Amino acid sequence: MSDAGNHGAGPAEDGPGAVEVGEHVLDTAPAGGGPGGLREAAGQVLVQLTGRADAQFRDGQFEAIEALVSGRRRALVVQRTGWGKSAVYFVASRLIRQGFGQRAGAGGPTLIISPLLALMRDQVAAAARAGVRAVTINSSNATEWDDVLAALDRNEVDVLLISPERLTNPKFRERVLGRLLGGVGMIVVDEAHCISDWGHDFRPDYRRIGALLAELPADLPVLATTATANERVVDDVAAQLGADTLVIRGPLARDSLRLGVADTAPPGRRIAWLAEHLGDFAGSGIIYTLTVSAAQDVARALRQAGWEVAPYTGGTDTEEREALEARLKGNDLKALVATSALGMGFDKPDLGFVIHLGAPSSAVAYYQQVGRAGRATDSADVLLLPGPEDPDIWEYFATASMPDPEAARAVLAALDAARADSDSGGGSPALSVPALEPLVGAKRSRLELLLKTLQVDGAVDRVAGGFVSTGAGWTYDEERYAAVAQARRREAQAMLDYEAGRMCRMRFLAEQLDDPAASDCGRCDVCAGPWWSSEVSEEGRSRAESVLSGVGLELDPRAAWPTGLPKIGVQLKGKIPEAERVGPGRVIARLTDLGPGQALRGFLAAGAEDAPVPANIGSWCLRVLSEWEWAERPTAVVGVPSAVRPHTVRSLAAELAAAGKLIDAGDLQLLHDPGTPDSNSAYRLRGLHDAFFVPEPVAQAVAGQVVLLVDTEVVSRWTMTIAGRELRLAGAKEVLPFALALRA
Template identity: 55%
Template sequence: MNETTAGTAADTAPAAPNSDDPNGTRERATAVLQRLVGSDEAQLRDDQWRAISALVDGDRRALVVQRTGWGKSAVYFVATSLLRERGAGPSVIISPLLALMRDQIAAASRAGIRAVTINSANTTEWAGIHEQIAAGEVDVLLCSPERLNNPAFRDEVLPRLAASAGLVVVDEAHCISDWGHDFRPDYRRIRTLLDDLPDGIPVLATTATANERVTADVAEQLGTDVLVLRGGLDRPSLHLAVVQLPDQPTRIAWLTANLGSYPGSGIVYCLTVAAAEEVARQLRGAGYAVQAYTGATDPSEREALEADLKENRVKALVATSALGMGFDKPDLGFVIHLGAPPSPIAYYQQVGRAGRAVQRADVVLLPGSEDKQIWDYFGSLAFPKASDVRAAIDALPMLGDGAMSVAALETQVDLRRTRLEMMLKVLDVDGAVRRVQGGWSSTGQEWNYDADRYERVEAARVAEQDAMIAYERTDECRMVFLRRDLDDPELVDGERCGRCDNCGGVTVPDAPDLEVVEAARERLDAPGIEITPRRQWPSGMSELGVDLRGRLAEGERAQTGRAIARLDGLGWSVQLRELFASTTPDGELPVGLRAPLMRVVADWAPSADGVVFVDSATRPLLVQHLAQGVARLLKAPLVGRIAPAPDRGPGRHDVNSAQRLASVARRLDLDLSDAATAGLTGRSVVLVDDFTDSGWTLAYSAMLLRRAGAGAVLPLVLAQG
């Protein structure tokens, strides 16, 4: 039976005497806390003490749901120190991000706690770390949830750790729940780990972002007799505001005009990698010291960027959600969103980075009309349909009979790699497959597709989106809105924060002057991005009846091409998304996109002897009109096309690389006149298509042209997916 309490005492407020502490645990815990935070005045919050006492003296399992900055990490570091004093083994902390691990290791060292990490960025150190653990020289081991299913770690290291651990900690525990805003399949494995722990090993789970449903789900997965400690979620330092502006150039102009007025340094969040990179470029052009930080940023560069922000060497990092859980800069002065996250819970988690150790931090949301399209795209990557799951399970060898790599499995199922890998992780947690050396195997265990649950999760996702839109439009207190959405147990009816734009505590800067907006629009209107050619065929193509393997020969490869913009970016991306929407009928290239196309061609200035286009089954009028226009711009003849087989429909784009390439190879053929074919040798050809996503249509078409004698093939498309 769960026991629920709420902590409200400040860190420096003395706690009430506790007659239930005959072992003097609280006094020793307070001493460790003071070393940890570097202050002789620090005192434990009531709920910090309750959690520490339950872990150290009661060997219990506890779930602590408290706001960002409350001191959840202090609970497990203090408990670790006390347990180690009693001769317990090291603590194992399962933590989701390298940034979080780095901060936690630094914090632990202040209290004399020896902490190490095993993660994908320090593989060369693993052997030495294993030796340190075996020698008793480690107090805390931090590892990622993904590491739990690394075959060598899972089978060789983890059993020894589980048997000897003094404490197991699950940080950012909302990731366990597929009802949560940041569900990760690897976190579901933790339940198996906990079930296998010997009796008497305490367990702590912590998170700042869990409503009642997520809290109940996580507590259930922790086991029975779980102590649940939920506190209030108000953040007195945060000053919330929403600025409604008509379009992207106006939002960029607002940010450019006002970023410098916010004190200190902070984070500017964007919804996509392309948007973050473009916004960072725009702000640098306006003289701001900013850098982009996304999932595409190299791990070593991420660490350097985090250090730059912490040391105030940059005004802001322009980031996607890759900079989220675990990043700790107590004096972060502001968080600005260009585009809204898909739920108030995710929004609260991101803005929680700000204002931990300053009296005021500004939090501003600039929602965009395109936000819902982006939410829906990421939502489309949810759990696959039953037929795809069955196909994957059936394709895998049985456990003990070998393994199949993800690349090989791609030839058997119609799923992109990211969705395939996520599906395999879920199936692994459910016991249907197992990750082994060399890939994946089927366990042969019966597995049922829980369609009802997936539908409920999808319905919850849609409801969260609606709640986010309601937050943008509400005229009530914004902090109250967020606290209510997270089921804050301390929220009082009629309460108002007095610090948001709706409560009169924030004065939002006015919309920028027209001249500033037009300058931003002009910068965004600069079209043109490079299209990098494919260089390696997917593995396993022979399994699909396609004789392509290894690297693309240089004499069969396309050159670097051009597109007007990415579909997920800013500027021209808006019009391109409208053009490629399923509701837009086929037709000539819209007038509004002709000028940017002309500019891209003029800036690129390819040396072209002819133009070939990839004919389309869905947009034939668009592609033919586009090719004719490009030929006129280049003063080059339109010499032929790459033709789809008349008996084959358009290929799917929502499949993995191997399946996509196989579809392209089965459909497309070179269709040139005899004269054009005879004159192709050594000539330079511009290859025109409307859209590129995987890149395989361009790669295969270029190969056909190069094999027919073309000396160079230069792709030109409207948009890159």
Template identity: 45%
Template sequence: MDGGTLAAQALEVLHLLTGDPQARFRPGQLEAIEALVVRRERVLVVQRTGWGKSAVYFIATRLLRERGGGPTLLISPLLALMRNQQEAAARAGIRAVSLNSSNRADWDDILAALRRDEVDVLLVSEMRLHNDAFREHYLPLVGDRAGLLVVDEVHCISDWGHDFRPHYRRIARFLDLLSPGTPVLGCTATANDRVVTDVQRQLGERLTTLRGPLDREGLSLQVIDLPDPADRLAWLAQNLPAIPGTGIVYCLTVRDTERVAGFLRDVGIDALAYSGVDDSDSRHDVEQRLLRNDVKVVVATSALGMGFDKPDLAFVIHYQMPGSPLAYYQQVGRAGRQLDRSLGVGLRGGEDTRIQDWFISTAFPTPEQADAVIAALDAADKPLSVPMIESQVNVRRSRLESMLVQLEVEGVVQRDGARWSRTLAPWRYPHERVAAVTAIRRAEQEVMRDYATTDRCRMEVLRVALDDSGAEPCGVCDNCGAPFGREPIDGSLRRRAREWLLGVQHVPIAPRKQWPRGLSDPSGGIPAGHRFEAGFALCSWGDPQWGEMVRAGKQVDGHFSDALVDGFVDMLVARGLAGPVTWITAVPSTRSGELVPSLAQRVAVRLARSYVGVLRKTRETEPQKTRENSAQQVRNLWGAFEVTGDLPDGPVLLIDDIVDSRWTFTVVAHTLRSAGSGPVYVAALAHAAGS
């Protein structure tokens, strides 16, 4: 079929897909479709968000199916955000179905439909390639006769990129299973030269790359230095009502999304928090409310990222700045795709570098951790579960699981159900690659500092950082003469923000109910009579004001200030922890000496309770912050505390300065209850989980 006929057919499908009989292809779209359908090439499309990558693969699917091709396999991390695309595909007569953990009841029907050739597009996440049932039952029905393979967000295949996902590495192997001549489409909006080169290497040498410009016409980029979180909250409260339309405020941590959204609601701005810890239904509800403009602003982590499509998004504001120009462009570029004017504001916080440094420093397991995992599997006479490995290796759960996936992709380990075993493949720690990627992350961090401090056009600087050869001044950023939000912050809003931060920082401390799996002693459930009662921490480690005072007292002064102790006591009273207790004690430490007992004694005086130091450390332990999983944390503490002397009657308040995993409180409370104490309530100055 000649190109003109194909172009006419493709345009007809575009009209159905968009519901717009006047729709026309954007530059590069028809070229990509022709490369896939006519020449059956492998194509890499690097185009800005909103260009219409989904139109390319849905139209190519329809045309390939009409020519006798098999179904399209679409691999994407964005299944929860593709519901609207499935609906658009249906308008064009394309039968797209998703196979994911939320629709298990439909899997048998989907399998039957695949066997009847009634599925045009099968959407799966990269995680599904790891699933034995999928590889055994579904993959043969698609892989052997795939009409098209689509890898959405293909930059995830590159560990040079900002969003590398180990499961994506399986895709390169899957390419070898495709029938010769099967077209392949890789799509991304965020890839610089380095990432593009790496993707080209993995998708194959004969790859057609279609790369467009990164300009965002009408997007006004701004950067404002506001180190104090209270100032940033007040700035948002003062400026959001003046911005027409709806938008997103991005934060680097889940805790900050909740804090910012809560403050905005408190000052009368309709705001919702959004992060990866929310369940799928909750996230979908927030997405739909934003799409319908039913909420002024969604305060989100990067979980509201790839695939979210709202052409009339009026603003994107960063409460903290990301450490990568790729990540920043992807997020801020969501604003104003179909608006004449939109706003992208970066609020530089005092904590930005500290948070970025944490992400960079924890991106890879240490050589010692990796070698220990390999050694544990080498020494085992049977496959080991993750908890069994944790009991032998000091590595946190998320890092261990990611490491095992990466090692499996490299053929070093293999999975048998929920257990892992070593293969005969040799392995050594990739020192050079880890060092190179870390160096790139540091360089990207410096690029973002330059972006924030430049006096040149911000859009031009950002495009140059992303290797866009067509970068030029935008004319609408703050440095091009269009500053926004520079008015002095209202003093009453600043005071209100400070009061809010002091009042909402209390962090619940929930009791543990099970000992970690993988241990022989202790093991199983923790009896209700040996658990601690629910408590609170005054703040999170590193929080403004209270958190800063905790850090100063612990690391600088060696003594907690009276103002901090007063705030701690106020929290105990407000949270109902002061009323039930008849006496107070402290978690003993061989390192911090009298720091925590002194705190507990001062609290006891203020609450008119007796302080009784009944706990003693029986041996030296490693600092809990160096123990990275639950099994290691409990093993470090088990048997390390004992009760000395008589226990007073009645409930006790057990005080520590920092709580993280909650295992110290769990083990000490178990020790007290086993010795005959009454209920054990717990409280700490700061919660360090995730900090």
């Protein structure tokens, strides 16, 4: 989390004996030790930074600065949000720029590695207020790189902020990193728990940092900071920094937070409660959800109830994110309804509340999110509204960052073949992600994550044009990844234990962080009883459920085949001809939404009975069809054959035909198992290609007809694309896909 706040934002949470410096809470008691010259200079910089003539260093701040500047050491600072970690690196940066800490290359700029653009924006603004010349290089300002490099060459930059992804970017490594590292004065790694795969927010790109530090001089000052790390993560990060790493750790409990957990309840009741009680929370805040669709559903319901809120997800454009962040900081919004995309680095010291509609899978991750509230206020409210669907969502994300060994072997085989071909005069040895997709079974997001892991492990390297094999090979560390998976399961159980409320909420979270100062807070619902009203009116619940019961999502038709299909034996490429293309389709809802998706997820769950479509889902089907503004009404129905739910598909087709007085043309024939839908587009196409056959009776029935093609789920849209293509080739005038659910 960023420690760069607005100066004078409000009362500090630490009470007497401290002064508030924006978000930095600095101790006024005399601090001892340290060379007089360095301490005096550091104090002067601190006064400039804070604008307070009486500002003094908080316990541990000068010790970290001294270790970095005078001792030229590597330090790991684990302190709660608001302690003033950014004060450490801004003051140390200024001192190094002034020539303190003589070493080869001393006086150069500080390189700060930060995880998110929001964090960078806040830190650049804070640096400017402190007289520190800070610039950033990231994916959103590539057109400004030349200006930044020119400023570096002119020695006009004190701090350069980059994301960890830059370290693996060949353009950045070629143009920036080499020339910068030769004269860098200090390196800062923010949110350092991301380095450790034992951390709740491990990121493969961060592991590159450890490799980078190992190649640098031992006397180059390095500061790593985090507010959320238990002992195992601390030990792991310290070991990666180096054997002589200084660890400065303080108490992590937040005195300003009042924690509570409501009873587990279905989405309708929880959203109704929010709509009726959001005004009970002072100021503006954040409402966290676990999925994108939940954020959109909740924001829509709250807006209809009259609240000024907006959704904020990974799909929100950068410009819109900045605008939404500014509106929340300016209290123009009551709340942002956000996924974890509103993550580390968002800085609003007077944030009044954090509410979770659905629990994160880790108590440590939960504490990091709630720690955004009450940084510069006497009190802030934090409430968790858990849902019965939470554990299913946790399970999905539990192993998302772990490499698939089969996919890894396929990647390396493809890159080795490309290198061998290149050595024989066959062109470049590099393969791009799109070129690798048809050769590997992983979806693009998983493939990109896998390539990051292989790059960090030294098996591949990223160059202009894509990735190349290093020839070093790669071994799947089954024992380590099994241990990480077990750690994730323990974290999930700890979250359930937190919800159970058998001890003080704050103490529980502090103990999860191995905080030796953990103690009862006296404010949470366990210590002092519930501080919120649990009442929800029937009218409010009815309104919320009405909003959530909205059905009908449009499916855009596929217009082009994936690249690289001929390489894997499928002779399709380019645009899909209009005469072979399906039209726009519909599904009832996403499986992850908070309305019909709940019932659909239960009905379509793995291992559930292959049963006819129940009445409630059938009524949703008819509602979607009645509201579908098609160019031409369907006249026939065809079912997609299913090896898992054949009775469900057949009942769906028959009932829709009867209700709409359409021709029940029967089902397509399945010629072979098309394989799993959980693969990338090229692999999915290879499995589906020639999988469907149009029997003669079906062909006769659909000739010249507008066909409603029905299935239980849509995952990639390729099943509907291929099955619909067969029907178009058999003479159907148009094919309109329809399914119960979208798995996304």
